Amino acid sequence: GQQLNQSPQSMFIQEGEDVSMNCTSSSIFNTWLWYKQDPGEGPVLLIALYKAGELTSNGRLTAQFGITRKDSFLNISASIPSDVGIYFCAGQLALGTGANNLFFGTGTRLTVIP
Amino acid sequence: GAGVSQSPSNKVTEKGKDVELRCDPISGHTALYWYRQSLGQGLEFLIYFQGNSAPDKSGLPSDRFSAERTGGSVSTLTIQRTQQEDSAVYLCASSRGRSNQPQHFGDGTRLSIL
Numbered sequence: 001g002q003q004l005n006q007s008p009q010s011m012f013i014q015e016g017e018d019v020s021m022n023c024t025s026s027s028i029f030n031t032w033l034w035y036k037q038d039p040g041e042g043p044v045l046l047i048a049l050y051k052a053g054e055l056t057s058n059g060r061l062t063a064q065f066g067i068t069r070k071d072s073f074l075n076i077s078a079s080i081p082s083d084v085g086i087y088f089c090a091g092q093l094a095l096g097t098g099a100n101n102l103f104f105g106t107g108t109r110l111t112v113i114p
Numbered sequence: 115g116a117g118v119s120q121s122p123s124n125k126v127t128e129k130g131k132d133v134e135l136r137c138d139p140i141s142g143h144t145a146l147y148w149y150r151q152s153l154g155q156g157l158e159f160l161i162y163f164q165g166n167s168a169p170d171k172s173g174l175p176s177d178r179f180s181a182e183r184t185g186g187s188v189s190t191l192t193i194q195r196t197q198q199e200d201s202a203v204y205l206c207a208s209s210r211g212r213s214n215q216p217q218h219f220g221d222g223t224r225l226s227i228l
Contacts, residue, residue, distance in 0.1 A: 031216070033216050033217075035219075040221070041221050041222075042118070042205050042207070042219030042220050042221045042222050043157075043205075043219045044219070045216050045217070045218065048216045088156070088157065090217075092216075099162070099170045099172070100147070100159055100162040100170045100172065100173070101162075102147065102159075102162075102217060103159075104149075104156060104157045104159075105156070106155075106156040107155075107156045109154075
């Protein structure tokens, strides 16, 4: 399958700080997605990006679809304790012959220190 | 509710037993995915169903693992002769099946093999 390199693997930040994480790939994707997973729950979609260069915000979250279509970043501004969790990027290919078309990064574990 | 539903939420069984995990996707979603997530780790792709196409089974770790999707809706993941290394959270996700439609996840089944 496709390889997505997500960094950093983990982050410890003070409440109120801004956070940035990113995903890179050697493959071109049609869609980039960012998910957050809380303990004991499934990942929840935060932001979906559909066009190269697209910059999309969702509250304190901002994500961009890289112009080369091979990367994406997620920023969280003014972090709060409930931002704690694991953040996953995912790249989606155009549908083809029925093969899996969605590939996940390895996750960024965020800890916010009050 | 209208989300992806998985059952059971927790399953404890003895090594060597067979287990069946169930996923009810969101109504109208033609694509269905199964993933495995070990403690604190990322998402390991297992199998992908898209409409009436043959499923992509490339992620299944061994022939003890199989999955079915009946009537294009409910899916069952079966693990035969379970081993301790099968212990993990098994997550199901569904989407509308077009390339620009993101996945929605269930909360998973936490499987523990004694």
